[in-house]
Amino acid sequence: MLALVTTAQLIGVIAGVLTAHLIWNNPPPCPEEFMKLEKREMVKLCEYKHMPYGRIVWVLKKTQET
Template identity: 70%
Template sequence: MIFALVTTSQLMVVIAGVLTAHLIWNNPPDCPEEAMKLGYVEQREVCEYKFHGYGQWRWVLKE
């Protein structure tokens, strides 16, 4: 019984670690302030509006 609890808790920690690493690794940089002050057309040339999980949208640099 205790062995099953330890294994389950370790598995949960590993899953949480993998998800956290995925979010950190796939986090594009925010659009710089200089680009945010440009006009809309110029801003769209260097930045794009992307969905960033949990219902949030952000301006990020184009890849």
């Protein structure tokens, strides 16, 4: 009985860590008004990001705070 509870808790922890990883590493998508800009202007604000299952999406670039 103790082994079953421990295994269930371990599975719960693994599921929680994977969910937190997916939420934390999910950048905001590039807004529609940026997608309407010229390609050169859009590349200054957005970048390609490889997502799971072979998806590639436009996301906002991370800003460098000084």
